[in-house]
Amino acid sequence: VQLQASGGGLVLPGGSLRLSCAASGRTLSGYSMSWFRQTPGKEREFVAGIKWSGGRIYYADSVKSRFTISRVSAENAVNLQMNSLRPEDTAVYYCAASRTIILSQFGVPSAYDYWGQGTQVTVSS
DSSP states (O other), rough: OOOEOOOOOOOTTTTOOOEEEEESSSSTTOOOEEEEOOOSSOOOOOEEOOTTTTTEEEETTTTTEEEEEEEEEEEEEEEEEEEOOGGGEEEEEEEEEEEEEGGGGGOOOOGEEEEOOEEEEEOOO
């Protein structure tokens, strides 16, 4: 699976962005998908994930009620709608996929098999 993340950019605090992770080479059916983010000098941080089996969704506490992850089956993609953005949301955002991940592994980057290239999100006035 090849993943392509897009939709990043510069936005004012309080604004919104929608990131998209499109897959090529294989359908995302059967894959659990997540978004991570990373800032310079820090470890990659889990943001949101959606489990293939049952469709359960998980969010980091820092983004709950502001971010929404969703599948777009017709486009073979997963979106991340980000509202009420804050300067601390500034990071490179990555999407990731796994066929075998279990609940306890969602926040563990090494548990994912495929990664997109990252898209920069900058929240600044």
